[in-house]
Amino acid sequence: MSDAAFDHTDVVPGKWRPVAEESRTTRIVLIAIALGGLALLVLAPLAVVFAEALAKGAWAAVKSLGSRDARSAIQLTLLVAAISVPVNAVFGIAAAWVITKFDFKGKAFLITLIDLPFSVSPVVAGLALVLLFGTNSLIGGWLVASGFPIIFALPGIVLASIFVTFPFVARELIPVMIEQGRAEEEAALTLGASGWRVFRTVTLPNIKWALLYGVLLCNARAMGEFGAVAVVSGKIRGQTATMPITIEMLYNEYLSVAAFSMAAVLALLALITLALKTALEWRHADQLAATRRH
């Protein structure tokens, strides 16, 4: 390069901004688009839900939630989430572990399989469960005869929720575990730690934030799942109707306060998990920074 290239005499100081930075106008426009979209698509619907729920006063909303069917729906949804989230956390960790720590034939196929619930419509998944475990199927007939029905009962709803939420945990963990590699685990092994101890003291602490995100997403989806559960549950009021299904039924019956009150509770549950996540992040900020790549 010649010296002329470094001749800065005609550069006006202060007029230059970093190359990767946009101009002021562009920045303002971009931020406005982002905030506007967020307000229109996320905040406004959320506000409407709460407004509709409280349209006839807080008392009417609370009373509608106190009914037997409403309480049953809330309990059922929480129960389904309480079963399917831990199951998927364990499945997700196992799948991510196998995929990132070992090389084997059929790995690509397994990854595709994990993604399947994302690409298959939940309604199709629900129908598949009905065909597999319904009264008219071989397994289903036997299960019903043995007094353990799956379809139109809790096990079916749990299976459908597990299927639909299966990818969340694994999808969060796989990139993190690939990025972190095997070196720390190998180091722990050379220091005499058993496989289980390595998992507990090295692997798990390193993936715990990704795991938390995965679990929160999984939980939100498990509580909110409609399509697959609608097919397998049979929508029996007070028995197999989860919160989203109850909301739909109430709405179809023009019981808008009851419908939106329950919708508000569902939204509130999601907001609580979000707040929980933020609080944890805030409390462990230094640790979070330390577990990032050094």
Next chain:
Amino acid sequence: MHIEIDEIAKQFGSTTALHPVSLPIPSGALVALLGPSGSGKTTLLRILGGLEFPSSGRVLFDGKDATGLSVQERQAGFVFQSYALFRHMTVFENIAYGLRARPRRNRPPEAEIQRRVTKLLELIQLPQIAKRFPNQLSGGQRQRVALARALAIEPRMLLLDEPFGALDARVRKELRQGLRDIHDNTGLTTVFVTHDQDEAMELADLVVVMSMGKIEQVGRPQDIRARPATPFVREFIDA
């Protein structure tokens, strides 16, 4: 501890990482495995540490067959290329890890762990960094912490994979002497992998030149310099 590598070979699928190689490593020696990338030196080191198992051949520790020993049973202090410090633990907890991982009956009491970690921090001349996290350390400090962590388990041998690879030239020179001192003080049989012939020649008692999964020459640094056995060795140490 005397290490005997007896006709060790390693295949990864259809690629051969190591042709059968044999090498005696005398007790207390400081040995360099020297070669370009892909020469099989790291594979050989990992086989010694039990992180990889040979396709054929045996490893003997003090005359006893150790081929089937698990990585935990090898009791090898292993220093990894990018140190692999546990990023969520303080320096203290990193060094104490191996002691805490012992089965309860062999685990030293907490006061003893404290004492040993403190002593190791003094040995690596970093007594004040116990409470820091790995991402708050310089490259040279990380390397020394990794060394202390490996020494904490009172290993039977010390294995180091490119221990100076990630450091700048000045720190590298300084830490070479550090490793030499630790080796001389502990008397541990030490094997390190390097692609840097200066490093191998300056530091090691015995240099093993490797290429394409084979051992080209074994000898004292001055002998290899004076009488390279093959054209490859001549070219490699001239470079």
